[in-house]
Amino acid sequence: MFDPGWNPLHGVPSYPAERYGVLADRIGGILQSRSDILLVQAEAVVALEAVAASLARPGLSALNIVTSPYGGWFGQWLRRGGATVRDIVAEPGLPIVIEAVAGALDADPGIDVLAVVHAESASGILNPLSEILALARDRGIATVVDAVASVGGHSLDVDHLGIDIAVIGPQKALGGPAGLSALSVSRRAWNMILSDGAPRDSILSLADLEAWLDNGRWALPGTPAPLEFFALEAALDRIEAEGLENLVARHALAASATRAGLAALGTPAWVPAARASNLVTAVPAPVGLAPVALIAAAGRLGVELTEGVGTAPARLLRLNHTGQRAAFQTVLANVVAYGAALRQAGHSCDIAAASEAISATYSR
C-alpha cells in the first residue's frame, strides 16, 4: 500500500470567521486606505474581472489605458457589460505617455471611469500613475488601478492619490499566496456599483461582497479556503516585521542594481529608470540572438530568466527581482547568468564590470 506519510497540509482547520475583519484592516494598512477592503477568494485576475463586470453597464463611459494584455482584457470586460470604452494603447512594451492620456480625456468630457495598470511585470514598465490620477481628479473621473504587480514594490498611497478602486494580489512583491486577492472600494465607486443593474449572485459581483462588509465576516456561498487566508496572514506578519517602506526600498535597490549591472555588461535595460518597474527588469536580447536560447543557457546555471509576454517586443528578456528575489544574491546571479549566456552565444560582454557594478550599488 502506498503510504502518504504526514504532510502539514493535511487537515487544515477552518479559518476563524472573526479574523476576516482583521485581515481587511491589515490590507487597508498596506494600501494606506480607509476605503472598504474586500477579499476575493480567487487570483487577482478574477478580482479585476469582477471590478469590470460590477462597474460596466450601458451608459457608462470609460477610458482604458492598455500597456499589457491585462489592460486589454479589462476593456473587453467593460464592453461585455455594456459600457462604452475607449482604449488608449501604449507603444509595445512601453509605459503610456501622459500627453496621450490628457488628450483622450480632453477629447471626451463624458468619461466616467479611467482604468490603468500601475506596473507591468510583462515588460517591466511603470506607468506615470500620479500624473494620470491628477488628470482624473481634476475632471472628477473615478479611477481603477491594477496594482497587482506593483503593491509592495512601489509606494501606493490609495487615499492620498484618490484611487477609487485599487486591486492587489499578495503573490508578487508581498511574497504571499496566489489564491486570493483584495481591493479597496471608495464611497464613489460603491455608488456606481450599487446603482440599478448591479449583477448579483456571481463570483464577478462586488455587490455580493457588500454583504460581507455588513456583518464583518465571510458571507458568500462556497467554502472559504483556509490555506490562502493563513498564508496571507503569514505574509502580512513578514511585511509588518520588515516595514512597508523597507520592503519598497528593497525592491528599488534590487532594480537599481540590476540596471547598473546590465549597463556595465554592455546591454542596458529596455526602458530608462524613471519608466521602469522595481519588480522585473526587461532587457532586449542583442540582435541575432534568440531569447529562448539565452534563457536555456541561464537555466543550466539554475537561474530562471523569462521571455517578455503580451504586447512586449519579442526580443525582451526579463530578470525577476520580486519578493524574496529582491536580494543581492539573486540580482547578481540573474545578471551574471545572463552574461554567461551571452558569452556562450558568442556575444562579448563584461561580466566582470557587471559584478562590480552590482556589488558597488549594494555596498553604497
Next chain:
Amino acid sequence: MFDPGWNPLHGVPSYPAERYGVLADRIGGILQSRSDILLVQAEAVVALEAVAASLARPGLSALNIVTSPYGGWFGQWLRRGGATVRDIVAEPGLPIVIEAVAGALDADPGIDVLAVVHAESASGILNPLSEILALARDRGIATVVDAVASVGGHSLDVDHLGIDIAVIGPQKALGGPAGLSALSVSRRAWNMILSDGAPRDSILSLADLEAWLDNGRWALPGTPAPLEFFALEAALDRIEAEGLENLVARHALAASATRAGLAALGTPAWVPAARASNLVTAVPAPVGLAPVALIAAAGRLGVELTEGVGTAPARLLRLNHTGQRAAFQTVLANVVAYGAALRQAGHSCDIAAASEAISATYSR
C-alpha cells in the same frame, strides 16, 4: 519590532507545470472517468457558475432540479446566459421525487440539458441520481451533476452513469483544499460549449480551459496558487492510500451510526436512510426548542452542530460526519452532545441508548 518567526507557509515554491496533467489524471481516477478533466483555481461554486455560463446561450433549453440554493443559482446563471430554464423544485429539505423529473421531461421534449445536485450538505439529502440519469440517457439529454458535496462520500462512476459534466471540490469528503475545484467534460459537453458564442477570456469560460488541455500545462492568465495544488496532491495521496471504496464505506458507516444513534436517542433523522446523504445528517429539533440554543449547548462541550441552511426547514439541525469527521469518535460526540443539549433544554432523551446504538453499529 514584531518578529514573525518561521512559518512553513512562507516562500512556497511554484507548482511544477508538468504536474498539472498528473493531477488531472488522478482526479479522473476518483471520478472513474476518461472525459477531459479541468482544474479551476477557485472554489467549486465558481466551477458551477462557469459551467452554466459556458453552456448557456439563447436557444438552449434546460431542466434544472432545485433542492438547495445552489440549484437555484444554477438556473439563474443559465438564464443570465440566455437559456430557457425550467426549474423543478423539491419539497423544502427533501430530495426530488423521480416522478416529478419524469413528468417534466415528458412535458417538454425539447430539453437539451438536465442539471441536478447529487447530495445536499444544506439538508443532508441525496437525490436519486442514477434514476434521474437513466431518464436523461433514454432521451439523449446532456447532464450536469453537482457532485461537490458527494464525491468521496458516495460512489460516483461518471462514465458508467453517463454524466456529461461532473463538478467536484476537494474540501468535503475528500478532505482537501477549498481554493480549487475540478470538473469532467464529455465530448458531447465540449461540443455544446465550443459551438458558436462560447464566452472567452473570463474566469467563467470553460472554452479558455481547453487551451490548458491542449498543452498539458497551466495556460491561463494569473499566477497559479501553489498551496492549493500541493494540498490537493496531499489529499489524493491520502485517498489513494485509504482506497476510494474504503473512503465511501467509511462515510456510509458514519451516516448509519449517526442515524442509529439519533433513533435510539428518540429523535429520528429528518429523511429515511435511502434518501439521506452520507455526509451530514439533519434532524428536526423537537417542537418548542430553538436549534440555536441546542447548538450553543453542544458548543459548550466543544462539539460543533449547525443549522440547516437554504431551503431546509428552519428547525433542522445538522450533524457533520464528513471527511476526517467520518469516525466513531466524532459520530459519538455529535449525538451525545445533541442529547446533552436536549436534556439541558428540559427535553428527555436516551443518551444511554444512543451511545449503545453507535457502539453497536461500529462494532459490527
Next chain:
Amino acid sequence: MFDPGWNPLHGVPSYPAERYGVLADRIGGILQSRSDILLVQAEAVVALEAVAASLARPGLSALNIVTSPYGGWFGQWLRRGGATVRDIVAEPGLPIVIEAVAGALDADPGIDVLAVVHAESASGILNPLSEILALARDRGIATVVDAVASVGGHSLDVDHLGIDIAVIGPQKALGGPAGLSALSVSRRAWNMILSDGAPRDSILSLADLEAWLDNGRWALPGTPAPLEFFALEAALDRIEAEGLENLVARHALAASATRAGLAALGTPAWVPAARASNLVTAVPAPVGLAPVALIAAAGRLGVELTEGVGTAPARLLRLNHTGQRAAFQTVLANVVAYGAALRQAGHSCDIAAASEAISATYSR
C-alpha cells in the same frame, strides 16, 4: 523518477540565535520560576540523565523515590556517578506514601538530594508533591522533580514550592515537540553541579550549558535543530493564548469526566482521585479479560487505549486525556470504546450510564 513534491519540512531556516533567551523566559513563565532555564536538545529522558550525571559524585547522598522505571533509572544514573543512593519504592502502580518518605529522611540525616516524579503516565498516579517538598524544605535538602508528564496538566509553581531542579518536556500536556526539553536550576543546584568534579564536554553535562546562559545564545557543539525550536514556539503561542490555568483546568475536567464515566460503566479507576494524575487514567481490566484483547477491540473503533507500563500491575489499561485529547470528544470515545470492548468480551457494563456521567460532568 520519483518526484518528492513540496514538503513544508524542506529547507527549514536556522533558528535565530537571539531567540533562545526569549524561549527560556517563556518557559520560566510556565514553571513560574526565576531560576535559570536550560534548554536541552534531546528528549526529556536525556535531560533527566544529565541532571543525575551532573549532580552525582562520590560523597553525595540521595533519596530517590521510585514510582516507575524513570525513577529507577534516575537512581542508577546517580550511582553510576559515584553517589550513595537510597531508593524508596512505592507499591506497584501506586503513588509513594508520604510517611515512607518522612521515615526514610528521618533515618538518614545526611541526605543531600531528594528526587521524585510528579505524575506518572505509566500508571496514571500523582505523587504527593507539595508534602514531599515540605519535608525536604524543612531539612534543607535539595530537590529534583521530574515534571515531564505533569507540566501543563497540574499546577507547578517551581519557586513557590522551592524546587531546585524541575525537568520538563513539551510533548505531553503542553502539546509540543518531543525532541527537546528544559529544566530550571536554582542557585543551590548550580553550586552542587559546579563544585569540583563537574563533568564537561558531554551531552550529559549541565555545566556545559552554563556557557549558554552566559552569552544568552546557543553555544554548544552540534547544529541546533530548528524544527524543534520553532515547534516549541508554536506550542508556547497556543498555551499563552489558552492560559496556563485554563490548560490545567481542562486536564482536570477531562480526568474528572473520565473517572465519572468509568465509575458509571461499573469499572472504577485504579487509584482514588486524590492520588490520580490528570493526564491518563488507569483502570484494571476485569478478572479474566486480557487488556490486549480489550485494546484491540477499542482499536477497531479507532480509539487508542494502551497497556500500563513499567511497574504498573499487568492488568491496567490506560485512557489517555493529555494535550489535545483533554476534550469531551476524546474522553467520551475512550470510555464508550472501552465499554464496547468489555461488552464484546462478554462482560456486562453500563455504556449508557457512562455516557450520561461524562455529559453531565462536562455540562456542569
Next chain:
Amino acid sequence: MFDPGWNPLHGVPSYPAERYGVLADRIGGILQSRSDILLVQAEAVVALEAVAASLARPGLSALNIVTSPYGGWFGQWLRRGGATVRDIVAEPGLPIVIEAVAGALDADPGIDVLAVVHAESASGILNPLSEILALARDRGIATVVDAVASVGGHSLDVDHLGIDIAVIGPQKALGGPAGLSALSVSRRAWNMILSDGAPRDSILSLADLEAWLDNGRWALPGTPAPLEFFALEAALDRIEAEGLENLVARHALAASATRAGLAALGTPAWVPAARASNLVTAVPAPVGLAPVALIAAAGRLGVELTEGVGTAPARLLRLNHTGQRAAFQTVLANVVAYGAALRQAGHSCDIAAASEAISATYSR
C-alpha cells in the same frame, strides 16, 4: 487575547512505529552498507559521544586522528571510559598526513580502534580517508569514521571501504533535520560494544539500541520526536529524487567553482583541491584584515560568511556551499561578496575575474 493562528507544526501525529525499519534501510542505501543502521534521536555529536562511550573500556587501545575539536572530544570520551588513547594531531587547519598515521600505527601494534573525521566543516579540509582505512584494514584494526559533514558531499561507500562504524547527520549536505543522527555498526563493532562491561540504560549506550534492531521498531524510553523523523523522510525523498551521485557531483562542482573564483579574485583557497572538502571552502584573510570585519561587510549584502573554528588558524574565513547552497547562485554571491568586502577594506581584488571563473566553471 493573543491569538496564535494556525501553525502547521501544531498537533503533529506520532511517527508510525513500522516506518523506523524503512528509514533505517533508506539510510543504509545512502551509506551503501548492509551493516546494522541505528537511529539516534539527538544531534550527531551525541551519536559520536555514544560511540566512544560504548566502545571505551579499560584495555582498549585507540589511535585518534585529530583535525578539529570534534576529534579532540572523541579521544577525551574514549579516555573517560577507560581506554588508552593516542591522539595524532594534524597541523592547524590541515588534514592529517598519511605518513603520520602509518608511523603511529607501526609504533604501536596493540591498537584496536582507529578514529578519524572524514571532512571538517570547521576548516574545509578532507582527510585521506581511503588511504587511512587501507592502513587499518591491513592491520585488522576496527575503524570509526565521523562522516557527519561529508555524507552527501563526498562519496562514502561504507562496506567497500570496510568502515566499522560510520556516524552521519542529515543536517549538512543531505539538507535534512538536525535533531537526529544515524550510524552503521558492523558485526565486529557489535562484538566490541557488547562484550562485558557495555554501558546500558543511557542515551550514550549503543547496546540499548540493539533492542531496537531486534523488534524492528522504536524501543527506547522517552517519546519519539515525530517532526525529526518526518523531516528525515522528506530529505530522503529529495535525495532519492536527485540521486546520491548527482548530489555528490553538485557539491564537487560548487567546491570547484568556489576555488576557481577565489583564485581569480587573487586570494586562493587555504588548502589545495585534493585536500579540500566539497562542503565549505576556507580562505585566509589577507594580512592586516580582520575576518570579522570582512564577514560584517559581506553580511550587509545579505551574504553569510563565517570564521573558521576550532583548531583552524584564526585568519581563515569560510564560504559555505553545503546542501541547498551547493548552487551557482550561492557560490557566486559568496565569492563576489567576499571580494566586495575586501575592496571595502582597501584590498584590491578582481571581482570581475572571479565572476568569470565561476560562470566558466558552471558553464562547462
